[in-house]
Amino acid sequence: MAKDETATFRLIGTRPDRPDGLDKVTGRARYGADVQAPGMLHGAVVRSPHAHARILRIDASKALALDGVKAVVTRADLPSGLTGEDWNLQENTLAGEVALYDGHAVAAVAATSKLRAQDAARLVEVEYEILPHVTDVDEAIRPDAPAIRPGAADHSVPTGSPPNLVRQIDFGHGDLEAGFAAADLVREQTYRTEATHQGYIEPQACLGQLGADGKGEMWVCTQGQWYIRRMCAAVLGIEAAQLRVTPSEIGGGFGGKTTIFMEPLALALSRKAGGRPVKLVMSRAEVMRATGPTGSASMDVKLGMTAEGMITAAKVTFRMQGGPFVGASPVGEALSCALACYTVPAVHHLGLEVLANRPKAAAYRAPGAPMAAFAVESLLDEMCRELQLDPIEVRLKNAAHEGTKASYGPTYKRIGLVETLQATKTHPNLSLPLGPNQGRGVAAGFWFNHGGETSVSLAIGEDGTVQVSIGTPDIGGSRASLALMVAETLGIPYENVRVNVVETGALGVNEPTHGSRATFASGKAAVESARQAIAQMCRRAAAAWGIDPDAVEWRDGAAVPSGDNAGKFPPMTIAEIGAAMGSTGGPISGHHETTAGGVGASFGVHVVDVEVDPETGRTTVLRYLVVQDAGRAIHPAYVEGQYQGGAAQGIGWALNEEYVYGADGRLQNPLFLDYRMPVASDLPMIDTVIVEVPNPGHPYGVRGVGETGITPPLPALANAIAAATGLRLRSLPMSPPKVLAALRARANG
């Protein structure tokens, strides 16, 4: 670990036990489906078996006649007149006139048991008129493609454009022509990525209750309880503050649980069933068909490079689909991330968002960035090989640094790409010899990181222990990291701090845990809250001692007289202050709310060694190295876990994961059996190096580490396979049939 040694800490950078560990290994942790309530009903959802079909008639009479069935809801039970993203959310919750993808919800049923609800759902008769469909991004953008939602395009799309082109993004800077003219080598290629799912192990699950008075409660597995509140309120036409949302423990999210899918249905069913609580738990097939995977992409990249490896110009055109809704694809983020690693004199980005008959895409770990990296970092590697230049040296030559005007506009403050590349260069993995059919691939990646709306409260207990209330569900160890930062600030043991993820009634609005923001933003607000509590505790001590509060310092968990008063009074500990606080002015707490600024981007470099079986096309990952700038690693084990997790998901995306659609537009692989995520034995131990270039915008230098790690694996694997075989694969996944077909095509000349 390339640790920052400019500051020393008592706790930060240590690896204490995780606060949720015992609960999780003993099964005591309560996940979304573990919540029960008296009088609870169970829901089931009726889903379209067609990729695109007009709904002619829904007849629920047979379902309602079944004993134990208490409610059926259809779109007619939801308010009309919504616009923009609220309409998108409502339409995705329950189809209106047209089912837009295989798995699109059409109706929902609540009954006294799950089996009864499922039986009832099968009895709901839906008459469809099947419409022509399109699922492939390149086919969807054709002028003659079946129009999915005529009139949906926004103002950025010129009239006369293909019917499914709904959004166009265009930006850049510099003189592109001059840039390409200055290059010794100009290359242009097209790359494709298939949609992949986050694959969180816990399916969507919730328990919702809503009365006729518009007051409701929800217990739900989510990354963001206030987003659930706002979105459910909009879809159902109720007031946000009347809906109290409690997040459960969460079995993975990766961005996919920052939005709603079936959650409003639990509330709508409850309202219709006289306010009885309704539990809804998705099956894996429902998760795959009807929650939000990422989009699929078709991308053109053109790069200019001098013989020495300097990038002179770049032009990218990305076509992406994110399902049948405007704004769901990550094309904007993809464009912004495409060349963010480099100092490029002239760059132009064009993004084309296309509708397709697929589920509404959701965020997936650094949305858009992995696809963009696959295209740009693959072509960069191709050009390095052509010019016989070292891929790390070329990246170092072009690396963005403090003061660089980023490809997407702003000027970088302190960033750590150069340090990350240098740490990569000297890692022992790079000097290990490779055998026959083996190859090494290198790629870099970037993610912005995010601040966002944040509200945190902290309170001192009567015994001097500390509770911290945060609004960002813990998906990657943030409770441990926050406890470390608070304990460090207060000068008390880590074990004396308990961090609780709280419900919407307990704090102001918090954005979800997304954008790698929880440890950064909730951490920053928690440290600020601790400082407020310290100031209050110093005032209590000053009052007891009869000295000026400015003459009191906080040191090692205690108020200490300073200056002229130094040594006049013994230190007053946090436990002593806590014990007395009822009679010294009341409870002591700290609170901070902000839309957090000072975000620091994180850059990463991955190096992978693979072996390709020339007879079967099967790729084995031999070893894998992640080097990434954390700013500062508060709890290094969790940081390493994020690095390894990002790499593991990226390896799956690169090699085998894909949404496979039949000619009928139905998803062919809605189970883990055929949606081939890597299993543990597919991966080597993933080596990690934590680089620390502290972010000046955070009290302890945190940048956020969750997302960058999924960005380099796609091109790193492609570059390694190219090194092993001499074959360039420009379409994901690089599954054995594709690799073998490419090997045979070359053999047959």
Next chain:
Amino acid sequence: MNYHRPTSFEQASAIAAAAAGVTRFLAGGTDVLVQLRAGTVTPDDLIDLKHIPGVKEIAPTAEGGWRIGVAVSGADLGRHAGLCADWPGVVEGMRLVGSIQVQGRATLAGNLCNGSAAADSVPGLVAAAARVSVVGPQGRRELAVEDIPAGPGRTVLAPGELIAAIILPARGARGGDAYLRFIPRTEMDIAVVGAAVNLRLDGDRVAEARVALGAVAPRILLVPEAADAILGTPLDASALSALAAAATAAARPITDRRGTAEFRREVVGVLVCRAARIAYQRAGGAAT
């Protein structure tokens, strides 16, 4: 749904013969229970075979082979030293099915009766010339394993008929078998291609051979042409290339979510050669 717990195969057969709707036999349950929970098959009558005496036993036969009860799990097979020594290819095929948890339940008979062309345990049984003892309303009969599947998800067994045991022949001297499958991952997947080879040596030459292929046709294939390609040879390069060609020629694969027809045709030739080399070494032949 009616749940039955017979204590003899004859009783099980009688219940099944009298049942009118969808009937399923329950041994390990790793297919039946999953289908039930997924709502793809909801039996009207579920007949649990685990309480019939002897169904969890592996017993030597008078002929020197093995008789494997219908509720013997993959984990049980893997723990049985005699069976592993005689038929490592059969055992390794079964051991590839599912996870450790599934191995504690899943059975050879269940894998066979599920009727999948990708069943990992079946090519090894076919190559081994295994037979099954079938009990039905007309009494007992014995069938070759390769004759049981009728097509995807179907068997030749008549209503009321069920498998009572799987019978492996005597291994004899200088014999070896092996099974390999191709999956893009390392485990928890379904065979894209499977190949089993069982052979006996005379000196360094192949004196007897049986070759079975999985996931390259609607049923698991016994391919005599592939066996003929290596008979009388020391499994040298030309024999292996003839073996690969015969396997590829016999394959009639489809393209689906798990792989392309083209890929399966080619890789079945690769796997059958790799399996043949392992079987050859297990039979005592030198590495080729």
